[in-house]
Amino acid sequence: MNLEERIKNSKTSLFKAVFPNTTNHYDTLFGGTAMQMMDEVAFITATRFSRQCMVTVSSDRIDFHKPIASGTFIELKGTVTKVGRTSLKVQVEIYVEQMYSQNREKAVKGEFTFVALDENKKPVPLAI
Template structure:
């Protein structure tokens, strides 16, 4: 299978409702919760691409462009954006939409770097 096909097949979309137990004192999604969800989607995307054990080794810039209010729906979209020998990068975007109208926009984006590991926890090719 070609790399472009693997990238397309590994794209991951997850939807969540933003409930009161996930927000901060401003009634917006807690940043740590957003990062946790993003890392989870990035991990799933990386694993679907390589089909090998993957670990997060770094995150690049995470941009919190717009607050995410309680009572909204979010979609997390993970896409492989760079493939190296033993590592790959996954971009994760969070889109927010209102529950009862069609408004939708990107609220958060960031990149996560993963390394593939063998059974001895040593880096191996992601392909």
Template sequence: MTIEEQIEKSRTSIFKAVFPNTTNHYDTLFGGTAMQLMDEVAFITATRFSRQKMVTVSSDKIDFTKPIPSGTIVELVGGVKHVGNTSLKVHVDVFIEEMYSSQRESAISGEFTFVAIDEDRNPTTIVSYQ
């Protein structure tokens, strides 16, 4: 399998409903909850790509461009953007979907960096399956 095919196979998409228990006092998705969901999708994407133990080492520039209201659906989409020797970057986009219409728009985007670790929790080479 080529690295491009491996990247495509690791692409991850998750849907969540935005319920009142995940919102702030403005009745929109709490930013910390959004970041947690993004990190989770990024982790799954990194793990699906490498099939190794991966840990988050940084989150890079998360842009909140639209508030996400309670009562909507969000789709989180993660994709590998760069592969290094022991690390990789995952880009995550969050889209808002209305529950009762086909309206959909981009709301948040950001990047997360992961490092592959061995049994002793030391960085290890990311294996590419070819």
């Protein structure tokens, strides 16, 4: 399988409902919860791409464009955007949907960097 096919096959999508136990005092999704969900989707995407032990080494940038209200659905979409020798970058976007309408818009975008590790927790080349 070539690089483009691996990137395509590793794309990850996860849907969640935003319930009050995940929101802040403004009744919107707590930023830390959003970041945790994004890191999880990024990890799954990186691992599906590499099929190696991967760890997060940085969250390069996370931009919150729109608040995510309680009582909405969100879709987290992860895509590999860059592949290096031992590391790769994953972009994660969160889209928010109203439960009872067709309204959908991008709310959050972030990028995460992962490194492949061996059994001794040392960086190893990605198996490309």
